[in-house]
Amino acid sequence: MNRHVLITGATSGIGLECARIFAQHGDHVLLAGRREERLAAVKAELETAYGVQVQTLILDVRSREDVEAKVKPAIEAFGGVDVLVNNAGLAQGLDDFQDSSVDDAVTMIDTNVKGLIYVTKEVLPFMMAQNSGHIVNMGSTAGIYAYPKGAVYCATKAAVKTLSDGIRMDTIGTDIKVTTIQPGIVETDFSAVRFHGDEERAKSVYAGIEAIQPEDVADVVYYVTNQPRRLQISDVTIMANQQAAGFMVHKK
Ligand SMILES: NC(=O)c1ccc[n+]([C@@H]2O[C@H](COP(=O)([O-])OP(=O)(O)OC[C@H]3O[C@@H](n4cnc5c(N)ncnc54)[C@H](OP(=O)(O)O)[C@@H]3O)[C@@H](O)[C@H]2O)c1
Numbered sequence: 001m002n003r004h005v006l007i008t009g010a011t012s013g014i015g016l017e018c019a020r021i022f023a024q025h026g027d028h029v030l031l032a033g034r035r036e037e038r039l040a041a042v043k044a045e046l047e048t049a050y051g052v053q054v055q056t057l058i059l060d061v062r063s064r065e066d067v068e069a070k071v072k073p074a075i076e077a078f079g080g081v082d083v084l085v086n087n088a089g090l091a092q093g094l095d096d097f098q099d100s101s102v103d104d105a106v107t108m109i110d111t112n113v114k115g116l117i118y119v120t121k122e123v124l125p126f127m128m129a130q131n132s133g134h135i136v137n138m139g140s141t142a143g144i145y146a147y148p149k150g151a152v153y154c155a156t157k158a159a160v161k162t163l164s165d166g167i168r169m170d171t172i173g174t175d176i177k178v179t180t181i182q183p184g185i186v187e188t189d190f191s192a193v194r195f196h197g198d199e200e201r202a203k204s205v206y207a208g209i210e211a212i213q214p215e216d217v218a219d220v221v222y223y224v225t226n227q228p229r230r231l232q233i234s235d236v237t238i239m240a241n242q243q244a245a246g247f248m249v250h251k252k
Pocket residue numbers: 008009010011012013014015032033034035038059060061062087088089090091111138139140141182183184185186187188189190191193214
C-alpha cells in the first residue's frame with residue numbers, strides 16, 4: 001500500500017504484530033519503543049521479509065522532551081505519516097486501590113495517557129497539513145468495564161477512548177479518522193510487565209483460557225485502516241470467546 005505507518009510500542013506483543021502486518025502488505029513502518037536491540041531485530045526481520053522501508057525510533061513516550069525532540073524529525077526523515085498506531089502502554093500491579101502503588105499509577109498515567117497525548121500532538125500537524133490520516137488508539141475492554149484491583153489501569157484506558165472521541169470531534173472538518181481498538185485478554189508480555197517480571201503469575205492469567213493472540217488484534221488494526229474514505233470505524237471491541245466482560249472469563 002506504500003503508506004507511512006508510525007507504531008509505538010512496536011518491540012513486542014500487539015505493536016510488533018501490527019508492524020508485521022502493515023509491512024507484509026507493503027506499507028512502510030516507523031517503529032518506536034525503548035528497547036533498541038528489539039527494534040533492530042524487527043527492522044532486520046521486516047526489511048528482509050518484505051523489502052519495505054523500516055525506520056526505528058528509540059522513544060520513551062513518558063518523556064515529553066524525548067517525544068518533542070524526536071518524533072517530528074523522525075517523521076520528516078521517514079517521508080511522512082499516514083497512520084499512527086498509539087499502542088505503547090502497560091499495566092503495573094493488580095492490587096486493591098487502597099493497597100496499590102502510587103509509583104505504578106504514575107507510570108500507567110504517564111505512559112497510557114500522557115504519552116499518547118505527546119505523540120499525537122507531534123503527529124497531528126502532519127495529518128492536518130495533508131488533510132488525511134488515521135489515528136488508531138489502543139484502548140481495552142478495561143476502559144469499558146472497570147475490574148477489581150485495576151482501577152488506575154482501567155481509568156487510563158477509559159481516558160484513551162474519551163481522547164479518541166474528542167480528537168475525532170475536533171478534526172471533523174478534515175479527512176482524518178480516529179479509531180479506538182478495545183481488546184480483551186491478549187496473550188503477550190503484558191502480564192509479565194504488570195507483575196514486574198513474575199512469569200509464573202503472568203502465566204496464570206492465561207491458564208485455562210484460549211486468549212486472543214496479538215496477531216488477531218493486528219488484523220483488526222489493519223482492517224480498520226483499510227476502509228473507503230467515506231467510512232470511519234470509531235470503536236472496535238474484541239474479546240476472547242471465553243470472555244464476557246472486563247475480567248469476567250470462563251476458565252476451562
Ligand atoms: N495484553 C492485553 O491483554 C491487552 C488488552 C487490551 C489492551 N492492551 C494494550 O495493548 C497495548 C500493547 O500491549 P501488549 O499486550 O502488546 O503488551 P507488551 O507485549 O508488553 O507490549 C507493550 C509495548 O509497549 C511499549 N512501551 C511500554 N512503555 C513504553 C514507554 N514508556 N515508551 C515507549 N514504549 C513503551 C513496549 O516497548 P518497550 O518496552 O521496548 O519500550 C512494548 O513494545 C498496551 O497499550 C496495552 O495496554 C493489552
